[in-house]
Amino acid sequence: MAADTAPPAHAPVATVTGLLSGIAGTGTDKIRGGYTRPVYSTAELDLRSWFIEQAEKRGLAVDTDRNGAIWAWWDVPGGDRSNSLVTGSHLDSVPGGGPFDGPLGVASALVAVDILKTRMTTPTRPLAVVVFPEEEGSRFGVACLGSRLMTGAIDPDKARNLQDPDGSTFADVARANGLDPRFLGRDHKLLGQIGAFVELHVEQGRGLIDLDQPIAIASSILGHGRWRLSIDGQGNHAGTTLMADRRDPMVSAARTVVAIRDIARKQDHARATVGRLQPVPGGTNVIASRVDFWLDVRHPDDAVTAALVQGIHGQARIIAAEEGCSVELREESLSPTVHFDPGLQKELQLALPRAPVLDTGAGHDAGVLAPYLPTAMVFVRNPSGVSHSPEEHVMDEDAETGARTLADALHRLMA
Numbered sequence: 001m002a003a004d005t006a007p008p009a010h011a012p013v014a015t016v017t018g019l020l021s022g023i024a025g026t027g028t029d030k031i032r033g034g035y036t037r038p039v040y041s042t043a044e045l046d047l048r049s050w051f052i053e054q055a056e057k058r059g060l061a062v063d064t065d066r067n068g069a070i071w072a073w074w075d076v077p078g079g080d081r082s083n084s085l086v087t088g089s090h091l092d093s094v095p096g097g098g099p100f101d102g103p104l105g106v107a108s109a110l111v112a113v114d115i116l117k118t119r120m121t122t123p124t125r126p127l128a129v130v131v132f133p134e135e136e137g138s139r140f141g142v143a144c145l146g147s148r149l150m151t152g153a154i155d156p157d158k159a160r161n162l163q164d165p166d167g168s169t170f171a172d173v174a175r176a177n178g179l180d181p182r183f184l185g186r187d188h189k190l191l192g193q194i195g196a197f198v199e200l201h202v203e204q205g206r207g208l209i210d211l212d213q214p215i216a217i218a219s220s221i222l223g224h225g226r227w228r229l230s231i232d233g234q235g236n237h238a239g240t241t242l243m244a245d246r247r248d249p250m251v252s253a254a255r256t257v258v259a260i261r262d263i264a265r266k267q268d269h270a271r272a273t274v275g276r277l278q279p280v281p282g283g284t285n286v287i288a289s290r291v292d293f294w295l296d297v298r299h300p301d302d303a304v305t306a307a308l309v310q311g312i313h314g315q316a317r318i319i320a321a322e323e324g325c326s327v328e329l330r331e332e333s334l335s336p337t338v339h340f341d342p343g344l345q346k347e348l349q350l351a352l353p354r355a356p357v358l359d360t361g362a363g364h365d366a367g368v369l370a371p372y373l374p375t376a377m378v379f380v381r382n383p384s385g386v387s388h389s390p391e392e393h394v395m396d397e398d399a400e401t402g403a404r405t406l407a408d409a410l411h412r413l414m415a
């Protein structure tokens with residue numbers, strides 16, 4: 001073949017912004033703004049298909065594991081997958097989320113593979129790009145459900161019985177999407193094959209803006225958890241029930257939300273949020289019979305998190321009694337504070353000497369995997385400092401720098 005018609009030794013290197021523009025129309029939310037891509041919704045399934053197509057285009061071997069995570073492998077000759085390097089993130093979103101939380105890590109991982117393919121024809125260590133399902137917990141309530149199942153951090157029975165807002169169980173939804181719910185749970189073989197996991201993610205706060213840097217290495221994740229509070233009162237008619245005769249759980253809930261804010265404000269470094277509240281039955285002219293709402297509490301010291309939740313429960317009980325109501329609190333998930341692997345962090349610092357080291361208040365699959373294998377994270381600057389909102393942003397040049405940085409870090413870890 002003539003030299004000028006010879007195929008390139010490797011496929012062209014994609015750009016992160018190019019890849020993300022290919023999914024910019026998927027899961028847009030016309031009511032909330034931004035993106036709503038809950039796990040196994042049409043939007044998230046479309047993103048999964050997009051990922052598989054992108055992975056196959058790169059010659060990666062794709063399979064879906066028994067917990068619904070998708071793995072795209074760049075194998076070493078002979079196909080041994082022990083001591084693999086894994087990178088990736090998630091494609092599901094919170095309701096009305098931004099375009100980068102999750103997809104940035106997946107697109108950057110694909111570009112990092114492209115870059116590495118310009119440097120070597122076969123990897124010196126097996127490399128996989130992974131997409132974890134239900135990282136946000138926005139459909140079934142438990143964040144990082146895929147990585148929790150894979151590691152055994154959640155009882156598969158508990159996972160099977162989780163329900164989405166329409167009352168479908170995770171078992172049913174998993175079955176409808178080609179999984180066998182009997183086989184959900186700890187995957188010893190897969191876990192044993194992973195030597196290290198590096199997740200790239202949009203920064204969800206202002207750390208990099210304040211430091212005027214594009215990229216950071218993560219040190220730790222704040223401990224966090226989710227609790228459901230149910231306040232029972234008496235459903236009744238909005239017009240015929242005198243104010244003195246009411247047992248209104250909405251009033252109790254409203255007072256409790258303010259009390260939660262006040263309790264968290266008194267504790268250094270604490271964060272407490274009520275972002276979702278559901279009156280039952282939910283009519284304008286109906287005094288609710290019950291209000292369910294969800295509490296998210298975070299603090300670097302897990303004992304303080306527990307004490308905060310206990311204090312909130314105590315205050316909620318007092319308020320409920322004053323309003324003639326009763327309250328029940330149930331833990332839905334808990335993630336202790338995570339410090340990332342110091343050895344891996346040091347390797348990343350050698351590969352990225354200018355990157356500052358930052359902690360984060362946001363949860364990630366890398367945090368769930370951290371007790372089981374060496375994990376690390378790389379953050380990319382978010383000039384809005386805002387996340388879980390359509391305002392979340394990443395500048396084009398930072399996105400490409402992130403992918404190059406990830407490639408450099410993975411290259412170093414292959415050595």
Ligand code: GLV
Nearest residue numbers: 136143361362363
């Ligand atoms: C996930 O992004 C979380 O921190 O809740």
Ligand code: MN
Nearest residue numbers: 101102135201
């Ligand atoms: Mn995320």
Ligand code: MN
Nearest residue numbers: 094101136388
């Ligand atoms: Mn998120």
